[in-house]
Amino acid sequence: MKGHLKVVLKMFRPVIYYILFFIVQLNSCKGIVSSGLQDNNSTDIVNLLNENYSGFEEEEYFLIKNQEALNLFYGKINRTRKPGLTPPEIDFTQNMLLVWCGDSKISSFADLEIKESDENLIIHKLKSRTEKENNLIVSPFSVYKLPLSSKALKIQ
Known part of the structure; x- marks a missing residue:
């Protein structure tokens, strides 16, 4: 059973890395947008x-x-x-x-x-x-x- 679980995890490893990469990218984009707005000193109109x-x-x-x-x-x-x-x-x-x-x-x-x-x-x-x-x-x-x-x- 443990051997079968290792094979399944090896098959899904690229999918897991892709999901983690996607989550990191989403969080980093939000940080860039909010910091850019703070430097602008513009008011929402x-x-x-x-x-x-x-x-x-x-x-x-x-x-x-x-x-x-x-x-x-x-x-x-x-x-x-x-x-x-x-x-x-x-x-x-x-x-x-x-x-x-x-x-x-x-x-x-x-x-x-x-x-x-x-x-x-x-x-x-x-x-x-x-x-x-x-x-x-x-x-x-x-x-x-x-x-x-x-x-x-x-x-x-």
Whole structure:
């Protein structure tokens, strides 16, 4: 019986090595990904909404940290909409909203990147087109969700 067991173990030895190698590879990949994210200092940002008319005449960025401010913002953008947009459900104990409103010269949405420093949340606007392709009046806006922070907003 012991001899038969040794033969079976010798046959499955490559399979056992393959399974161990696979497990080690899975664990090592997770370590590399998490350490790369920690060095980046970037904040997770999720785009919740892009629309073409905000009612704002100047380009603006602002943070919304409570339900009252969110309702005021949606009240302003819903003045000319029938039916109006419904505010998203946000847990303001863990998240906050960043709102970007473009002016009437901007005809597309901006791509934003947020990095976190010791004192500030730094916003980089990656792109937006400023030429108008038609005669439509637009003032686009975007709403982004990000983790709650007490840091000040800095625009670059």
